[in-house]
Structure formats: C-alpha cells, structure tokens
Amino acid sequence: MEISAVLFYVFAGLAVISALAMVLNVRNTVAAAMSLVVTMVSIGGIFVLLDAYLVAALQIMVYGGAIVVLFLFVVMLLNLRTDDFPPVGLRLAKLGGGLLVVVVVSAIPRLLGGVFPEIPAAPTGYGGYRALGIALYTDYVLLVEMVSLLLLAAIVGALILAKRKID
Amino acid sequence: MTAVILGVVVGAFAPVITWIERKQSAVMQDRIGANRADIGGITILGLLHPLADVIKLLSKEDVVPTGANRVLHLIAPVIAAVPAIIAYGVIPFGSTYVFGGETISLVVANPDWGFLYIFVIGSIATYGTVIAGWASNNNWSLLGSLRASAQMISYEVTMGLSVVGCFLVYETLKLTDMAMAQDTTFRVFGFVEVLFGGELPWWVSQFAVLPQWGIFLQPLGFLMFLTCIMAENKRPPFDLPESESELVAGYFTEYSGMRFGLFFMSEFIEVVVIAGLITTVFLGGWAVPFLSQEWIVDRVGNGFGAFAGFGDGFANGFCMLVHFATFLVKVVAVIWLQMALRWTLPRFRYDQVMDLCWKVMLPLSLVNIFVTAALVLLLGE
Numbered sequence: 001m002e003i004s005a006v007l008f009y010v011f012a013g014l015a016v017i018s019a020l021a022m023v024l025n026v027r028n029t030v031a032a033a034m035s036l037v038v039t040m041v042s043i044g045g046i047f048v049l050l051d052a053y054l055v056a057a058l059q060i061m062v063y064g065g066a067i068v069v070l071f072l073f074v075v076m077l078l079n080l081r082t083d084d085f086p087p088v089g090l091r092l093a094k095l096g097g098g099l100l101v102v103v104v105v106s107a108i109p110r111l112l113g114g115v116f117p118e119i120p121a122a123p124t125g126y127g128g129y130r131a132l133g134i135a136l137y138t139d140y141v142l143l144v145e146m147v148s149l150l151l152l153a154a155i156v157g158a159l160i161l162a163k164r165k166i167d
Numbered sequence: 168m169t170a171v172i173l174g175v176v177v178g179a180f181a182p183v184i185t186w187i188e189r190k191q192s193a194v195m196q197d198r199i200g201a202n203r204a205d206i207g208g209i210t211i212l213g214l215l216h217p218l219a220d221v222i223k224l225l226s227k228e229d230v231v232p233t234g235a236n237r238v239l240h241l242i243a244p245v246i247a248a249v250p251a252i253i254a255y256g257v258i259p260f261g262s263t264y265v266f267g268g269e270t271i272s273l274v275v276a277n278p279d280w281g282f283l284y285i286f287v288i289g290s291i292a293t294y295g296t297v298i299a300g301w302a303s304n305n306n307w308s309l310l311g312s313l314r315a316s317a318q319m320i321s322y323e324v325t326m327g328l329s330v331v332g333c334f335l336v337y338e339t340l341k342l343t344d345m346a347m348a349q350d351t352t353f354r355v356f357g358f359v360e361v362l363f364g365g366e367l368p369w370w371v372s373q374f375a376v377l378p379q380w381g382i383f384l385q386p387l388g389f390l391m392f393l394t395c396i397m398a399e400n401k402r403p404p405f406d407l408p409e410s411e412s413e414l415v416a417g418y419f420t421e422y423s424g425m426r427f428g429l430f431f432m433s434e435f436i437e438v439v440v441i442a443g444l445i446t447t448v449f450l451g452g453w454a455v456p457f458l459s460q461e462w463i464v465d466r467v468g469n470g471f472g473a474f475a476g477f478g479d480g481f482a483n484g485f486c487m488l489v490h491f492a493t494f495l496v497k498v499v500a501v502i503w504l505q506m507a508l509r510w511t512l513p514r515f516r517y518d519q520v521m522d523l524c525w526k527v528m529l530p531l532s533l534v535n536i537f538v539t540a541a542l543v544l545l546l547g548e
Contacts, residue, residue, distance in 0.1 A: 031238075053283075069319075072316060076297075
C-alpha cells in the first residue's frame with residue numbers, strides 16, 4: 001500500500017473513533033470538545049492528502065482552533081458538572097441517528113465490491129491559496145460581499161443582545 | 168540531514184535561553200545573577216544552572232491533584248510542548264546551495280502554504296494551556312486558562328492580519344521565498360520616480376539604498392506582529408494567564424516536576440521560534456545585508472581583482488556557512504530584544520490587553536493592509 005493510502009486510513013480511523021468518543025463523552029463536556037478537536041485535525045489531514053492545502057489549514061485553524069476554543073471557553077465559564085444534565089429524552093433524534101447508521105452500513109458492501117472510477121489529475125495550483133483567492137475575488141465577489149454583510153449583521157446583533165443585558 | 172542540524176540547534180538553544188534570561192535579568196537589575204551551581208568549584212558563568220534545573224525537575228514527585236481529570240492533566244503539557252517544537256519545521260535557516268549535481272536546501276519542510284502552517288500550529292498550541300487549567304481542579308488554574316484562551320484567540324486574529332501586508336509585498340506565503348525576496352536591496356526614494364515621473368539625482372539613487380527587508384517595507388506590520396506574537400507566547404508583559412501576584416502561577420499552578428518543566432520549556436522554545444519567524448519575515452532571514460548570495464558565490468568562486476577564486480564548491484560551502492551564521496546572529500538579536508522587553512515592561516491589566524488587541528491593533532492592521540495593497544497596486548512592484 002502507498003504511504004498516502006496508509007495515512008488516509010489512519011486519519012479516517014482517528015476521525016471516526018474521536019467522533020464516537022465525542023458522542024460517548026457528552027456528559028464530560030471538555031473531553032467531548034477535545035475529541036472534536038481530534039476529529040477536526042484528522043479531517044484536516046485527509047484534506048492534505050487530497051492536495052486541498054488551504055482547506056486543510058482553514059479546517060484546523062478555524063474549526064479545530066478558534067471555534068472549539070470558544071466552546072471550551074463557554075463550558076468553563078458555565079462550569080458544568082455531570083449531574084447538571086437532564087436525562088436524555090430525544091426520541092426523534094435517536095430515530096434519525098439510527099436510520100442514518102442503517103443507511104451508511106448498507107452502503108458498505110456496495111463500496112467494498114465496487115470498482116472506483118479513475119480520478120483525473122488535478123490541475124496545477126489546485127487547492128492552493130492562489131487559485132481559491134482569485135476565484136473568490138473575481139467570479140464570486142458578489143457572494144463574498146453578501147456573506148460579509150451577513151456576518152457584520154450577526155456581529156452587530158450579538159453586540160446589541162449583549163449590551164442590553166449589561167445596561 | 169537538515170532535520171538533524173535543526174534538532175541540535177533547538178536542543179542547544181532551549182537550556183541556554185534559561186541561562187540568558189537569568190543573566191539578563193541580573194544585569195538589568197544590577198545583580199550578579201545565576202552563579203551558584205558548580206561542579207568542584209567551577210561555575211562557568213552560571214552555565215551549569217540549566218543542568219541543575221533539569222536534574223531537579225526530573226527527580227521531583229509528579230503530582231496529580233485529587234478531583235482532577237487525570238488523563239487530560241497528564242497530556243496537557245505535551246499538547247503545549249509539541250506545537251512549539253514542530254513549528255521550527257518550516258523556518259528556513261539558509262538558502263539553497265548547489266554542490267556539483269546536488270542541491271541542498273536548509274529547511275526541513277517547505278510547503279507552499281508555509282505561513283498558514285505556523286497559524287495552524289499556533290491555534291493548536293492554545294489547547295495545552297486551556298486544558299491544563301481546566302484539568303487541575305483549581306480555581307486559580309481555571310481563571311488562568313480562561314484568560315489564556317481569550318487572549319490567545321484575540322491575538323491570533325490580529326497576528327494573522329498584521330502579516331498580510333508582508334504577503335502582499337512578497338507575493339507568497341512560502342517562507343523560503345520570503346527570505347529569498349529579501350536578499351536584495353531597494354531604493355528608498357524609488358517610489359517618487361514612479362509616482363511623479365522624472366529622475367532622482369544620482370547620489371540619491373546610489374546611496375539611499377536599504378536591504379529589501381520586511382522591517383523597512385512594513386514597519387507598522389513589524390511592530391504589530393512582534394506585539395501579537397509575544398502576546399501569543401504569554402510572557403511578560405502579556406503573562407496575564409500566569410500572573411503570580413494574582414493567580415499563584417495561573418494554569419500550571421498544580422503541575423510539578425518535568426510536567427511543569429514542559430510548560431516552562433515550551434515558552435522558551437517559542438521564544439526561539441518567534442525569533443526565527445521574525446528574522447525570516449522581517450529581518451531578511453539568512454540574507455547578508457547588501458551582499459546577495461549570487462555576489463558572494465561569484466566573488467569567492469571566481470575571485471576578484473588580484474585574488475584568485477576558490478572554485479564553485481568552496482564558494483557554495485562558504486556562502487552556506489556565512490548565511491547560517493547571519494541567521495543565527497539575527498535570531499540571537501531578536502531573542503535579546505524579547506528578553507529586554509520582558510524585563511523592562513510591567514504587566515498589563517487584563518482590560519488593557521484586550522483593548523490593545525481589539526481597539527488599537529485590529530483597526531491599525533486593517534489600515535496597514537489597505538495602504539499596502541494600494542501601494543503595491545500603484546508601484547507595481
């Protein structure tokens with residue numbers, strides 16, 4: 001097996017195991033958040049194997065870094081204990097999750113028996129910051145501006161909500 | 168091979184820096200300083216202190232407080248130390264040299280997205296401190312790690328924005344290319360010709376010349392980056408997460424022995440990483456001011472004037488040594504600068520740290536990006 005294939009299985013396995021660990025640790029919030037970090041970093045590793053370097057960097061920086069640190073920040077401020085959680089009674093969520101598991105598991109034999117199509121080589125510069133930046137700021141500039149307006153509105157809204165409590 | 172060299176350099180630096188820190192504080196506070204550890208009466212200027220430190224830390228009891236989360240408490244120092252060590256991987260400590268048919272490049276890993284790698288490492292490094300404080304089951308520790316997480320997230324944002332100007336100027340994120348781009352000079356008043364036409368007097372063109380370093384092209388960016396990255400490292404004046412006068416020792420209050428040593432070491436290793444990074448991005452990396460690599464190799468290899476040349480292989484080897492020495496000198500200078508700042512400035516108050524980040528540095532860095540982008544567009548270079 002090639003080294004990239006080995007690495008793929010390592011990262012994929014890590015992602016699945018740590019995702020499971022997150023769900024099973026749900027009452028120990030900090031441990032769950034740390035498992036989420038491992039999931040994010042292993043997905044970042046898979047992105048690197050796919051030559052999508054910028055996405056990999058953003059995945060670890062934004063999701064693995066900033067967002068989970070914010071989670072942790074909130075968790076620590078709330079100082080949650082295990083017995084603060086009510087008994088879980090989400091029947092619908094359990095049903096949906098079960099269905100999802102059935103769908104994924106039923107797809108496994110088909111994947112194992114199937115023949116994968118040949119993947120064409122990626123164009124030069126694919127997945128780098130240059131190609132992505134040029135695409136974002138020429139073809140999709142309107143969308144970028146719209147998203148940034150939306151984020152600005154969200155920031156202002158959060159500020160107003162927080163201010164009202166303080167005053 | 169480069170990895171081996173790097174390992175030796177890093178391994179040699181961290182303990183020596185603890186000695187430098189002690190000596191520097193002693194000099195600045197008019198004391199004699201670390202000079203007591205001795206072997207048979209020989210002290211070598213206190214250089215034995217790092218050795219004594221290590222022996223003490225290794226032989227101490229490793230305590231996990233009751234009620235602490237054992238697993239997280241044990242791995243937190245490792246999470247803190249590993250990012251600091253692997254960040255060295257992308258910092259070039261020399262250029263690329265050709266020996267016969269072989270090319271030697273003095274950098275361990277050289278990804279196209281080099282600087283993003285540093286940011287990625289930085290964002291992971293936060294967890295060491297955050298987890299350490301939470302897992303200790305101690306209120307001082309928890310307060311320390313809360314401060315650390317808020318401070319590090321805030322300064323990560325401005326740190327990223329403050330170097331965007333450099334990305335615009337060098338047109339790359341690759342650290343080797345950044346260093347390469349600084350191995351030349353630029354005319355300080357050259358922009359006058361482009362903007363207003365006409366030609367400058369020859370003596371201005373001839374003598375008003377500076378090395379094309381980031382610190383001259385991006386002075387504001389340099390100051391902001393230095394501030395942000397020192398705040399990321401959590402050393403004074405930004406040591407709110409561990410401020411001894413309020414929080415005992417902050418997030419590592421409950422650590423002892425070598426686990427405490429790991430936190431300590433990761434801070435010192437980060438000092439070297441910071442020095443290497445600032446050298447590479449703002450101080451020309453391995454470049455000797457006014458003497459480009461091409462010039463050195465050509466003059467040493469082919470000789471000049473009455474002197475005969477030494478041949479290509481020798482010239483390349485000589486150039487490699489000179490560049491490595493230059494890089495080391497610059498790194499040591501930046502380390503000294505950090506130490507001097509550390510022993511000069513008093514600790515900020517917490518709201519001052521946050522105000523500095525969000526109300527001063529963030530707007531300034533956005534203005535810096537805007538002005539730099541406009542200038543790059545106008546001057547076309």
